[in-house]
Structure formats: structure tokens, C-alpha cells
Amino acid sequence: MEVKPAWWKESVVYQVYWRSFRDTDGDGIGDLKGVIEKLDYIQSLGVTMVWINPFNESPDKDNGYDVSDYYAVMNKAGTMEDFDLLVAQTHARGMKLMMDVVVNHTSDRHPWFMESRSSASNPKRDWYIWQDGKDGEPPTNWRSYFNPSSWELDKATGQYYMHSFAIEQPDLNWANKEMRYELYKMLRFWLDKGVDGLRLDALALLAKPKLLTDVENPRDIRYLMHNPGLHEYLQEMNHEVFRHYDMMTVGEIAFATPETGPLFVDEERQELNTLFHFEVADEMPEWDMLRFKRIQRLWAEALAGRGFGSQFLNNHDHTRQVSRFGNDQEYRVESAKLLGMMIHTLPGIPYIYQGEEIGMTGVRYDTIGDYKDIAMLNKYVEEIGKGGDPAAVFRALQPLSRDNSRTPMQWNDGPNAGFGSEEPWIKINPNYTEINVQQAESDPNSVLSFYRKLTALRKSNPVMVYGDFTDISGEDPHLYVYVREYEGSEWIVLLNHSNESSTFTFSETYFGNDLIHLELELVLGTYEQTADSWSCEKRSMELRAHEGRIYKVVS
Numbered sequence: 145m146e147v148k149p150a151w152w153k154e155s156v157v158y159q160v161y162w163r164s165f166r167d168t169d170g171d172g173i174g175d176l177k178g179v180i181e182k183l184d185y186i187q188s189l190g191v192t193m194v195w196i197n198p199f200n201e202s203p204d205k206d207n208g209y210d211v212s213d214y215y216a217v218m219n220k221a222g223t224m225e226d227f228d229l230l231v232a233q234t235h236a237r238g239m240k241l242m243m244d245v246v247v248n249h250t251s252d253r254h255p256w257f258m259e260s261r262s263s264a265s266n267p268k269r270d271w272y273i274w275q276d277g278k279d280g281e282p283p284t285n286w287r288s289y290f291n292p293s294s295w296e297l298d299k300a301t302g303q304y305y306m307h308s309f310a311i312e313q314p315d316l317n318w319a320n321k322e323m324r325y326e327l328y329k330m331l332r333f334w335l336d337k338g339v340d341g342l343r344l345d346a347l348a349l350l351a352k353p354k355l356l357t358d359v360e361n362p363r364d365i366r367y368l369m370h371n372p373g374l375h376e377y378l379q380e381m382n383h384e385v386f387r388h389y390d391m392m393t394v395g396e397i398a399f400a401t402p403e404t405g406p407l408f409v410d411e412e413r414q415e416l417n418t419l420f421h422f423e424v425a426d427e428m429p430e431w432d433m434l435r436f437k438r439i440q441r442l443w444a445e446a447l448a449g450r451g452f453g454s455q456f457l458n459n460h461d462h463t464r465q466v467s468r469f470g471n472d473q474e475y476r477v478e479s480a481k482l483l484g485m486m487i488h489t490l491p492g493i494p495y496i497y498q499g500e501e502i503g504m505t506g507v508r509y510d511t512i513g514d515y516k517d518i519a520m521l522n523k524y525v526e527e528i529g530k531g532g533d534p535a536a537v538f539r540a541l542q543p544l545s546r547d548n549s550r551t552p553m554q555w556n557d558g559p560n561a562g563f564g565s566e567e568p569w570i571k572i573n574p575n576y577t578e579i580n581v582q583q584a585e586s587d588p589n590s591v592l593s594f595y596r597k598l599t600a601l602r603k604s605n606p607v608m609v610y611g612d613f614t615d616i617s618g619e620d621p622h623l624y625v626y627v628r629e630y631e632g633s634e635w636i637v638l639l640n641h642s643n644e645s646s647t648f649t650f651s652e653t654y655f656g657n658d659l660i661h662l663e664l665e666l667v668l669g670t671y672e673q674t675a676d677s678w679s680c681e682k683r684s685m686e687l688r689a690h691e692g693r694i695y696k697v698v699s
């Protein structure tokens with residue numbers, strides 16, 4: 145089906161978790177100046193857009209996702225001048241800047257909330273969600289992401305306020321029009337400063353359940369999301385803000401499915417450009433090839449001709465992809481390249497999370513005291529409160545802790561891995577002596593060099609952006625083989641997600657009679673030596689452990 149070209153569809157996004165990227169002022173926390181300092185490096189990756197995590201004023205209970213002033217830059221991050229310079233310097237290098245905005249909730253220290261909680265008759269009371277309790281208990285049995293209840297009693301007025309995340313992150317009441325328009329004004333403020341893209345946090349939660357009733361299984365928090373009214377809010381936001389700018393929007397849409405996802409990005413509906421769904425990152429704890437293929441196929445079918453998707457396997461909330469979905473031991477480099485090749489050749493916009501391009505791995509700190517992630521720390525307290533054995537709870541929480549991907553960027557093997565002059569806010573992964581940018585720069589076969597090839601390829605091959613997608617690997621549990629096709633150019637991507645070699649046999653089912661004279665030319669391989677041509681007599685192709693190859697069909 146025909147896809148309309150647009151610059152944002154051709155994006156390769158690099159996500160910068162600035163507090164763990166580069167610290168220039170020696171406070172142990174990364175900063176905007178650090179991002180500016182590394183813009184040449186970011187540009188050298190061949191990416192087109194830089195997404196920076198929230199840097200607005202915040203008490204930092206949830207690393208900036210608890211905003212107390214939407215119009216100010218957090219001291220730790222720097223100043224408004226730094227931000228303006230970041231925009232200018234990013235643009236000067238031909239890249240765009242994407243900001244992360246949190247509009248589902250604020251910090252409990254935001255003046256709006258302080259006013260709202262000050263009395264039941266305050267004009268801002270209705271900007272948040274207040275409810276009476278039920279017989280001395282919270283209004284409903286709903287959970288929050290980070291706590292056993294999504295309600296917190298506020299003694300001053302005797303009512304409960306709702307929070308989908310931490311207690312310090314009260315949810316805004318999107319049913320209040322005045323509040324919504326205040327947020328739109330804020331978005332325009334940043335877009336007028338030259339921001340080119342918005343990553344919109346926790347969007348699925350904006351509209352709240354209409355009925356205040358208990359749910360059967362509070363742990364399955366889907367009831368908090370995708371409630372009636374959500375799409376009207378997004379259409380209004382688009383109408384009031386997005387359509388007035390040449391920009392890109394990506395929504396964080398938890399629990400989006402191939403049925404509901406297209407509603408957010410269908411070009412006719414004028415809501416968002418693209419979305420993150422979490423059927424892999426949240427819902428598939430370990431690599432499961434058949435499940436992954438199914439997810440990709442269903443989404444590709446659902447979005448075809450309607451809207452544009454996004455591809456990622458890790459971010460600041462999800463463990464490093466090479467550790468979670470690859471093999472970070474004997475095949476670290478190979479599997480990091482394989483996963484990269486997959487993300488950059490599947491349909492949708494590819495995102496690179498800082499450090500992924502050098503194959504950074506997850507971390508296992510020794511004690512709970514080394515961890516900073518509020519989601520993990522709250523869960524730890526909750527499980528122990530229920531009688532869990534501390535050591536067992538700790539071990540169980542480690543693999544998926546959000547801190548796995550929040551360790552400082554590994555620039556070199558020197559002091560603090562080149563992150564800064566002082567000890568960082570969170571411990572460095574001890575493997576920085578081997579895994580770091582400096583080492584990767586000096587190795588033509590590094591993950592880094594490979595990522596540069598991937599991004600360069602996209603620039604000159606629209607088939608990677610706009611090509612149709614057909615999975616031709618069936619139910620093979622290790623091999624993922626698919627075809628991308630666009631305006632006469634046809635690519636075949638073969639990926640062997642396995643510690644063993646695997647053989648793929650080309651069949652007539654897809655190629656029909658063309659199989660007899662099918663000729664392939666290698667475009668890119670993850671291994672150093674790859675036979676550079678293939679001819680139809682062989683019919684099959686052997687791939688080594690974690691090997692990936694892209695071929696062009698030449699006849």
C-alpha cells in the first residue's frame with residue numbers, strides 16, 4: 145500500500161538520558177552542556193533527531209518525570225541559555241531536537257497542585273482528581289504503577305487524590321478544559337523555541353475510568369488506560385498545537401494493541417504521527433522469536449496504509465537490549481549488531497538508546513542501596529512488606545530494574561569512564577574498561593561502526609523506510625527472514641537469533657517461479673567475512689550464530 149513520504153518517517157532517533165550522558169560541571173549528574181559537548185559524536189552516528197528525557201524543574205522523585213515548573217530548566221540540567229544553545233547547536237548540525245513532555249501528571253510540588261490541595265473550593269481543585277474515600281478506605285481498589293494504591297489521602301481536606309505513578313506524581317484532570325489549554329500553551333512555548341519533536345509521556349492514561357468502581361484484578365492495571373475521551377483529547381491537542389508546526393510527535397501508549405494502536409496514528413484522524421507500543425518491552429520479558437514475529441506481523445498489517453510505527457527494544461525504562469534479548473556474554477558484539485540490524489530494517493522509525501550503539505549491557509549492583517529507580521525501590525518495600533525474603537526479592541527485581549539502562553555512558557576506560565570528573569549519581573557498569581566509545585571508535589568491526597553503516601544505508605535506501613514488509617520465515621524459532629519492497633527495490637533480511645548456526649531454505653511459497661533465477665547481492669552483514677553473492681542453485685543459506693545479512697534482489 146502507498147505510504148506518503150514525510151521527513152519524520154525518515155528519522156533515526158537517538159535518545160539521550162542526559163543525567164547519565166556527560167557531566168561537565170562536576171556535580172556527578174549529566175547536564176545539557178554535556179549533551180552539547182557530545183553533539184559531534186551524536187551527529188557522527190548518522191541520526192537525524194535527538195530525544196532528550198525531561199529536564200524541566202523537578203524534585204526528581206522519578207528522574208524528571210515529576211515536573212514542578214514546565215517553563216524552567218532543572219538546575220541539575222543547566223539553564224535556559226544552555227537549552228537554547230542545545231537547540232541551536234543541534235540544528236547547526238542538521239539534526240532535530242525532540243523533547244519529552246509529561247502531561248498526565250505533575251509533581252506534588254507543582255504550584256498548581258499546591259493550590260489544588262489547599263482547599264476543596266480552590267479554583268484549581270478540579271485540575272487534579274479528587275474523590276471522597278469509601279468507609280475510611282480509598283475510593284477504589286485501583287493500583288498505581290509504583291504503589292499498591294492509586295489514591296493518596298490528603299489530610300487537609302480529607303479527600304483522596306489520584307496518582308497513576310508515585311504518590312509525588314498526582315494525575316492532572318484532563319476533563320478540565322482550562323487545565324488542558326494551559327498545557328497546550330506550555331507545549332507551544334517550547335515549540336516556539338525551536339523544538340522539532342515531542343515524545344509524549346504516559347498518554348494512554350489521560351482519560352480516566354468513567355466509573356469509580358472496584359476492579360476484579362487490580363494488578364492488571366489496564367483499566368487505568370484507553371478510557372473514553374482519550375482520542376478527543378489527542379485530536380484537540382493536535383488541533384490546538386501540533387498542526388501549527390512542522391514537527392514530529394511520538395506517544396508513549398502502554399497497552400496499545402494492533403487493534404487500538406492505529407487509532408492514534410491513522411493519518412486521517414489527526415492525532416499523533418507515531419507511537420511506542422509495549423507488546424515487546426513491557427510484555428515479553430525474554431526473547432521469544434515466535435511471539436516477536438507475530439507482534440511484528442500484526443502491527444505491520446494493522447498500520448499498512450494507515451499510519452507509521454516505531455521500533456525499539458530498550459530505553460530508559462527497559463533493560464539493555466543486548467542483555468535482555470541478545471547474548472551479552474560470548475556473542476555480545478554479534479548479537480548487539482543483529483538486534484540493531486533488526487530494529488533498523490523492520491518497518492517503522494528506529495530509536496537508538498544511548499550506549500546501545502556500543503553494546504552496553506545491563507548491570508548487577510551488589511546491594512539494594514546501589515539502586516535509584518523508584519519503581520524498583522517501591523516494589524522492593526512492597527514485596528518485603530508482604531513477607532518476601534529480602535535477598536530473593538532483590539534478585540528477582542534486578543534483571544528488569546530500570547537502572548540497568550541508566551548507568552553512565554561509557555566514553556573511555558579512564559576515571560569515571562569519561563562521564564565526568566566526579567563520582568556519578570549512579571554507579572558505572574564495571575565493564576567500562578572494555579566496553580566504551582573510545583575502544584569502539586578504534587575498531588572497524590565494533591558495534592558502533594556497524595550502527596553507522598545502518599544509519600548511512602537508510603539515507604540512500606528509501607526501501608528501509610517505506611518498503612512493504614513480508615515475513616517469509618514462518619514458524620522457525622531462530623530465523624527471522626523478511627522482505628522489504630519499495631518502488632522496484634527488493635531487500636531480503638536474514639537474521640539468525642541463536643547461539644548455533646541455522647540454515648534458511650528459500651522456497652517457492654514466496655518466490656514462485658522466480659526462485660529458479662533468484663540472484664542476491666549482499667548489502668550488509670554483521671560478520672566480517674560474508675560471501676558477497678548467492679545464487680539460486682544453492683537454494684539455502686547458512687547463517688552463523690547471531691549473524692544477520694541484508695541482501696538486495698538483483699534478478
Ligand code: GLC
Binds near residue numbers: 246
Ligand atoms: C513513562 C516514563 C517513565 C516514568 C513514567 C511516569 O513511562 O518513561 O520513566 O517513570 O512515565 O512519568
